[in-house]
Amino acid sequence: MAGLRRDRDSGALARKRIALPALRRTCAQALGAFPMTWLSRILGRERRASETRIQSDDPFIAEWFGLNGGSGAHVDPQRASGLATAGACIAVISQALAAVPLNVYRRAGNGGRERATEHPLFAVLHDAPNGVMTAFEAREMLIASLLISGNAYAVLDWNARGQVTALHPIDPGRVAVERLESGRLRYRVTDRNGRLRIYLQDEILHLRYRLARDGVMGLSPIQLARETFNLALTQQETASGLAAKGNRPSGALVFPNAMGGEKKDAALDKLRAKIEANTVTSNVMVLDGGAEWKSFSMTAKDAEFLESRKLTNLDICRIWGVPPTVVGILDHGTYSNVEMESRALVVRCLAPMARRLEQAMNVALLPTGSRRAFFVEHDLAGLLRGDMKARYESYRIGREWGWLSPNEIRGWENLPEIDGGDEYLSPLNMTPLDERNAGVED
Template identity: 55%
Template sequence: MNWPFSNWFGRERRDVATSDPYLAEYLGQQSSVNGYVDTARASGLAVAQSCISVISQNLAAMPLNVYQRAENGGRDKATTVPLFGVMHDMFNPQMTAFEGREYLIWALLTNGNAYARIEINRRGQVVALYPLNPALVAVEKLESGRLRYRVSDQKGRGSIHLQEEMLHLRYRLAPDGIMGLSPIQMARETFGLALCQQDQAAKQAQKAFRPEGGLIFPQSISGSGKEKVFPGLAKRMRWKSCGYALKVRPRPLAFWFWTVAWIGNPSRCLPRMPSFWKAAS
């Protein structure tokens, strides 16, 4: 995600995950369906999580070796090169090569960018890779055209790394030629619809899938009459997890379910009153 003032300061940051719809709209993560698409929530959808897991785990399980030119013109595994152990055995002392590759691929599929800090020895050989959270990395383009990476830790402290000290993988190159495009943000309309459906299903499940409705009485009821009728009925139709909406109407006593068709066009589609909700006049 490009910050609005990135051109002023030469800085660009990608995929700021947020649950604040106003901040998401300001950062350009808004969709027309759900208002905004949070990368963390979207990747938590069952189908998205399954796809991300299958792709990242299968690609991480593929052999990734370092080769060197043999005397006969062929190639041999460069087992003596430190990079071979990094890619084949251990990314760093706390992470295996499989875990490191899986994390980088996961970051690519969710944020569109994957970062890893490169550690080298005195001979200039790569001896370790430390994957970084994409949300904590800011990319700055210098006047010389080179890139500089500003990394923030969990305590807010920052460190600066040169282009040679950072492994930067991109899912698909953005028009700026610097950052990668997030697959989730590219399909934010689809993910926004899926998140909206998931939220609506959760709300209906909390109400035991019972629609809201109204009570209609045969005669007009004063305010005190409503206060006497409503608490008893509401108590019977209330659950611990949520409340059940009731309204009182001065017509023949019955319970009517509110429906989208009735609210939208009452003259053509009237709700049906279940027989077990009818009351004798």
């Protein structure tokens, strides 16, 4: 009996060993649409415990913080973003992209698309990503973080069906990124209470401005152009110093004859009291005894200071690809080029940034199986329509040449559909070549 019991126990153990791989394969097939992190945790391939980290002596750390030499070796991104031109560029890009619709589309069988308003991700991106932010506020925060620090992060909430139900933006300064031995990423986030939380790659939306050579972190545009921002900050400090002194230059009081120590000190005290006095007549001085004022510093005009600041502001616009007239630099602005530069903003600046965001969101917010049927995309058509006359003229061309219907046009203008509005016109003077040849032969 004891031998029979041992045989029965060993057979059960063998069946368990055989069934375990099969169970894992079944779980993998059943969870194919779920985020990879859940499947990896079930199969034991990915853990939150750390065995591989980015070391503090990594050469990319110095590059990331801008410590590799140069007269502008380090520039605080938050301080640099406070410059008037830099703040305007960041506001233009972040607000413009946050204002346009960001929709979830379903691929149609005829090659078209339709808005997937019933998908949970649609409400997250279009209405409210969480309980305390609107979609505009969350997207503006993410894009502004991306343009300042080069990275933007948001914690994702998933439901049991493998769909994103909430999105929580976090401060990039509280996030540390690590690469695991598997090549995937892990994120260490310090919350407001100082507690450390570990997130795996599929639990974080990570937006990057430009990849560094390590392929992990994004590079800050402010640090990439730190010499330009260092010059801009220095010029601003110089202007602030001049303004604090009432734009009074430093100089020397020259007398034709030698003066004693007491007379010299008395003359300097009277001159200093006169210059620094906050009275209406403090700028009026009487110099007798052959005294002459010699200035040590050049005026702002002589040093081309104002022109230099204008050139620096233009350089800051070039960093983000924003046309100068869009941020209020109208020195060379005309009626015609202002309109063209507004279109250039959409084509050369907003469209590439929108594509960067869309591809990152498609990978992070939609599992592999869902990406075959759904995708995320901005609707930039409204930014390119121009004024009402140009918009209606384009509608007329599309309607007369047969690729637009009245209901499609009314939908773009937020008007209700009408009966018979789905019909397309066909120009009478345009016929297929084979039909024309057939008519000649007859």
